[in-house]
Amino acid sequence: MDPKALVSGIMPGRMDTAAIEAAFGDLHPPLDDHEALVAADRCYFCHDAPCQTACPTEIDIPLFIRQIATGTPEAAARTILSQNILGGMCARVCPTETLCEEVCVREVAEGKPVEIGRLQRYATDTVMAQNVHPFERDAATGKRIAVVGAGPAGLACAHRLAMMGHDVVLMDARPKPGGLNEYGIAAYKSTEDFAAREVAWLMQIGGIELRNGVALGRDVTLEALKAEYDAVFLGLGLGGVNALGVDGDDREGVADAVSFIADLRQASDLATLPVGRDVVVIGGGMTAVDAAVQSKLLGALNVTIVYRRSQARMAASVYEQELAQSKGVRIICSASPVSVHGNGAVREIEFEFTDDALARTGERFRLPADQVFRAIGQTLTGEGLPALEGRKIAVDGTGRTSLEGVWAGGDCASGGDDLTVTAVAEGRDAAEDIHMSLMG
Amino acid sequence: MADLTSNFIGIKSPNPFWLASAPPTDKEYNVRRAFEAGWGGVVWKTLGEQGPPVVNVNGPRYGAIWGADRRLLGLNNIELITDRPLEVNLREMKSVKRDYPDRALIASIMVPCTEEAWKAILPLVEETGADGVELNFGCPHGMSERGMGSAVGQVPEYIEMVTRWVKQYTRMPCIVKLTPNITDIRKPAMAAHAGGADAVSLINTINSITSVDLDLFAPEPTIDGKGAHGGYCGPAVKPIALNMVAEIARSPEMRGLPISGIGGVTTWKDAAEFMALGAGNVQVCTAAMTYGFKIVQEMISGLAQYLDEKEITLPDLVGRAVPNVSDWQNLNLNYISKAKIDQDLCISCGRCYAACEDTSHQAIDMSDDRVFTVKDDECVACNLCVNVCPVEDCITMEQMAPGSVDPRTGKVVEAAPADWTSHPNNPMCATAAD
Numbered sequence: 001m002d003p004k005a006l007v008s009g010i011m012p013g014r015m016d017t018a019a020i021e022a023a024f025g026d027l028h029p030p031l032d033d034h035e036a037l038v039a040a041d042r043c044y045f046c047h048d049a050p051c052q053t054a055c056p057t058e059i060d061i062p063l064f065i066r067q068i069a070t071g072t073p074e075a076a077a078r079t080i081l082s083q084n085i086l087g088g089m090c091a092r093v094c095p096t097e098t099l100c101e102e103v104c105v106r107e108v109a110e111g112k113p114v115e116i117g118r119l120q121r122y123a124t125d126t127v128m129a130q131n132v133h134p135f136e137r138d139a140a141t142g143k144r145i146a147v148v149g150a151g152p153a154g155l156a157c158a159h160r161l162a163m164m165g166h167d168v169v170l171m172d173a174r175p176k177p178g179g180l181n182e183y184g185i186a187a188y189k190s191t192e193d194f195a196a197r198e199v200a201w202l203m204q205i206g207g208i209e210l211r212n213g214v215a216l217g218r219d220v221t222l223e224a225l226k227a228e229y230d231a232v233f234l235g236l237g238l239g240g241v242n243a244l245g246v247d248g249d250d251r252e253g254v255a256d257a258v259s260f261i262a263d264l265r266q267a268s269d270l271a272t273l274p275v276g277r278d279v280v281v282i283g284g285g286m287t288a289v290d291a292a293v294q295s296k297l298l299g300a301l302n303v304t305i306v307y308r309r310s311q312a313r314m315a316a317s318v319y320e321q322e323l324a325q326s327k328g329v330r331i332i333c334s335a336s337p338v339s340v341h342g343n344g345a346v347r348e349i350e351f352e353f354t355d356d357a358l359a360r361t362g363e364r365f366r367l368p369a370d371q372v373f374r375a376i377g378q379t380l381t382g383e384g385l386p387a388l389e390g391r392k393i394a395v396d397g398t399g400r401t402s403l404e405g406v407w408a409g410g411d412c413a414s415g416g417d418d419l420t421v422t423a424v425a426e427g428r429d430a431a432e433d434i435h436m437s438l439m440g
Numbered sequence: 441m442a443d444l445t446s447n448f449i450g451i452k453s454p455n456p457f458w459l460a461s462a463p464p465t466d467k468e469y470n471v472r473r474a475f476e477a478g479w480g481g482v483v484w485k486t487l488g489e490q491g492p493p494v495v496n497v498n499g500p501r502y503g504a505i506w507g508a509d510r511r512l513l514g515l516n517n518i519e520l521i522t523d524r525p526l527e528v529n530l531r532e533m534k535s536v537k538r539d540y541p542d543r544a545l546i547a548s549i550m551v552p553c554t555e556e557a558w559k560a561i562l563p564l565v566e567e568t569g570a571d572g573v574e575l576n577f578g579c580p581h582g583m584s585e586r587g588m589g590s591a592v593g594q595v596p597e598y599i600e601m602v603t604r605w606v607k608q609y610t611r612m613p614c615i616v617k618l619t620p621n622i623t624d625i626r627k628p629a630m631a632a633h634a635g636g637a638d639a640v641s642l643i644n645t646i647n648s649i650t651s652v653d654l655d656l657f658a659p660e661p662t663i664d665g666k667g668a669h670g671g672y673c674g675p676a677v678k679p680i681a682l683n684m685v686a687e688i689a690r691s692p693e694m695r696g697l698p699i700s701g702i703g704g705v706t707t708w709k710d711a712a713e714f715m716a717l718g719a720g721n722v723q724v725c726t727a728a729m730t731y732g733f734k735i736v737q738e739m740i741s742g743l744a745q746y747l748d749e750k751e752i753t754l755p756d757l758v759g760r761a762v763p764n765v766s767d768w769q770n771l772n773l774n775y776i777s778k779a780k781i782d783q784d785l786c787i788s789c790g791r792c793y794a795a796c797e798d799t800s801h802q803a804i805d806m807s808d809d810r811v812f813t814v815k816d817d818e819c820v821a822c823n824l825c826v827n828v829c830p831v832e833d834c835i836t837m838e839q840m841a842p843g844s845v846d847p848r849t850g851k852v853v854e855a856a857p858a859d860w861t862s863h864p865n866n867p868m869c870a871t872a873a874d
């Protein structure tokens with residue numbers, strides 16, 4: 001074992017660059033031409049296919065697979081992208097095991113679904129490699145629309161609006177567009193700067209002016225946007241992070257999983273990224289799994305996910321739990337944090353076992369920890385937003401908010417799962433509704 | 441995107457994909473759904489005489505053969521022409537045509553071989569607004585026992601006679617649908633041509649028994665212990681249909697006779713192949729019956745992409761391969777190629793080795809660590825290894841450059857072509873030279 005692996009504390013370079021790069025390779029490597037044909041051949045071309053219904057963007061999956069099978073992946077890509085302009089990213093990040101592939105009739109019958117996600121990647125990679133943008137803009141309508149947030153929801157909305165002939169100003173607080181595609185998705189799902197390449201490819205539609213570094217609430221108000229534009233779409237995502245609310249939460253070494261991942265995604269050399277020897281991740285969703293797995297891949301010796309309810313209730317899919325476990329991450333369930341111990345920096349974290357109703361059992365244990373990640377959910381932040389429902393912006397089925405002329409979609413809006421593909425669907429549908437309401 | 445608009449003997453349709461006369465076109469409900477799905481035209485399920493309609497069996501009508509993964513490759517049927525009253529069909533045709541004026545609607549007809557019968561039905565069909573008629577001289581079962589269908593299609597004189605009647609009694613364009621159950625497809629096609637047909641369509645189904653029930657000792661589909669031959673269609677018949685289409689397309693006597701290609705069209709590629717061999721459009725039955733109407737969307741996107749990539753128009757495609765359909769005796773014997781195995785693609789299954797070693801020319805070498813290589817001094821370029829290899833493009837046939845030496849024969853590869861007609865071993869040629 002590399003001696004650096006054993007040193008305690010948060011430090012970079014636990015493994016050398018080559019080993020880290022190998023570890024962060026594509027989680028689902030692309031299919032080559034032959035593999036794609038073999039995979040496509042397994043599709044039964046089901047009528048009213050369950051996979052299509054399960055996809056939040058309702059891609060005509062049997063049709064695109066048939067188009068691959070008949071040697072026209074470009075046409076397949078068009079079928080995909082006409083429903084889901086981020087079909088390339090979705091092919092990489094969708095938890096297909098709980099969406100399309102879960103209901104594939106061959107999954108149900110044989111436990112081996114058609115590899116829809118990888119086939120989708122095969123088709124979309126084909127057109128992106130050709131640098132072809134398959135859509136053209138309709139005649140200009142003269143309408144101007146502000147889209148706030150350049151994550152999947154905002155991008156899908158902006159693209160659809162631009163395609164229908166509207167002029168779009170797309171603003172984002174961050175220095176780069178893409179939202180969590182750029183800053184959040186696990187690195188091994190979006191390799192080779194795919195998020196940025198996809199945005200550049202998407203922008204080829206024209207008619208979208210991108211303004212980075214512009215924050216709603218800081219640089220511009222909703223009132224002003226409403227006054228200046230014919231419509232406003234909010235795709236703000238969830239900017240805030242839930243606090244642990246336990247003693248010692250503020251000790252050095254305790255951080256938000258999303259910030260850690262954002263740093264990781266932006267690092268030009270992963271070997272320079274510091275990581276602990278004993279990492280504890282608190283949470284049970286995709287973010288917890290991603291933070292844990294990536295810590296492990298950076299060379300952390302012991303990585304533990306601690307989730308407060310039973311494993312069956314984890315938001316991360318079984319596939320992701322198994323992914324974490326296969327990388328050597330330990331998952332402890334039914335335990336809630338009580339306090340973070342240490343002298344300045346964290347040294348241990350103490351938990352108490354809880355039952356599924358979160359009632360405390362009185363049984364406690366401590367885990368050694370030099371780095372602790374909070375992954376217990378994100379929250380909407382911002383003032384002067386449209387009316388909320390729970391902790392999100394209330395919207396109807398087409399994304400309309402309580403404010404006339406303001407639509408919202410993606411993670412910041414009520415309804416739907418917090419997934420890339422759902423954000424795309426909601427952004428697209430809001431664009432259609434904006435178009436209808438502006439054009440009559 | 442390429443323009444797929446089709447004009448077949450003056451009948452316009454938004455694309456060259458028509459549904460063949462068969463169950464998919466047997467009623468208004470189906471045809472409307474087909475048009476909604478994007479089909480360019482339909483040939484309505486064959487109409488019979490006025491009066492009590494024919495009846496179908498009440499047991500199974502289909503038999504099938506399957507490939508791996510139970511993919512349907514061939515379908516056999518013993519269905520007859522429409523079993524619904526003529527008036528009902530005519531009324532529905534009229535209503536559909538009114539609502540879909542841009543789509544092609546052709547009436548397929550089969551009535552007894554008498555002038556009165558044809559004279560009687562044609563004006564009724566004309567009344568519906570149909571764009572044309574197709575004479576069903578193809579159905580190989582049931583109707584043929586009653587002197588119709590392929591019983592007419594197998595006698596060129598009848599074909600010519602009936603075609604003449606039709607041309608005499610209607611101005612609608614007339615397509616004659618041919619049966620493949622003959623020895624030389626050019627004879628019935630020529631008869632149709634002579635009778636004044638505007639086009640021929642082919643193929644109808646092929647006489648077949650798909651399987652035998654080994655407990656009942658009866659052909660399948662089995663009805664109360666007995667079976668009858670049916671008509672075979674689907675992907676399995678495509679090669680037969682392609683050849684028949686090509687035979688007509690390259691026959692000097694029928695130059696320019698429009699052809700509607702039918703038989704096993706399942707993907708855009710199949711359609712493009714039929715068209716390259718001279719078909720002005722294609723008709724589809726089994727593929728729609730297997731996968732539903734939506735497949736036309738793949739056919740449309742695929743054909744358009746192909747035309748765009750080739751930078752040709754749809755009319756450019758039609759007949760483009762016909763000049764290259766030749767006779768064996770004219771193939772260049774100085775064209776020499778060798779199989780070549782791409783080691784990066786090879787998955788070491790050894791199928792090529794088994795095929796060549798056991799049944800061909802012992803021209804593939806297998807090493808102890810399962811590397812397969814072609815022995816150029818044994819390879820006769822038969823192509824069998826290419827066809828049995830499960831990996832596309834793993835084994836390719838590489839042409840030998842003129843001037844190089846073929847290690848199998850030790851002879852220099854000649855640049856000038858030479859075929860059997862001038863080969864020294866050809867007795868005809870030797871006689872001529874004497």
Ligand SMILES: Cc1cc2nc3c(=O)[nH]c(=O)nc-3n(C[C@H](O)[C@H](O)[C@H](O)COP(=O)(O)OP(=O)(O)OC[C@H]3O[C@@H](n4cnc5c(N)ncnc54)[C@H](O)[C@@H]3O)c2cc1C
Nearest residue numbers: 149151152153173179180215216237410411418419420423
């Ligand atoms: C760590 C992590 C991993 C994930 N992994 C997956 C996965 O594998 N698969 C999957 O399907 N989903 C995954 N998700 C969820 C997925 O990333 C989100 O559901 C999706 O990105 C939501 O898209 P969005 O456009 O609504 O929001 P975001 O992607 O969050 O984008 C919102 C954008 O708005 C901008 N913004 C916010 N506030 C303002 C403001 N006031 N002014 C201007 N701009 C603003 C932000 O800078 C950001 O660019 C993951 C999430 C996280 C956190």
Ligand SMILES: Cc1cc2nc3c(=O)[nH]c(=O)nc-3n(C[C@H](O)[C@H](O)[C@H](O)COP(=O)(O)O)c2cc1C
Nearest residue numbers: 460461462486517576644673674703704724725726
């Ligand atoms: C069940 C069935 C019924 C058919 N009925 C007719 C018919 O009424 N008239 C006709 O001209 N052809 C009929 N055909 C033949 C088809 O129109 C077509 O010529 C043939 O099936 C070959 O095309 P395919 O391989 O695309 O199926 C029938 C075929 C099938 C499978």
Ligand code: SF4
Nearest residue numbers: 055090094099100117
């Ligand atoms: S977008 Fe995602 S969920 Fe929808 S089909 Fe694709 S891979 Fe499946």
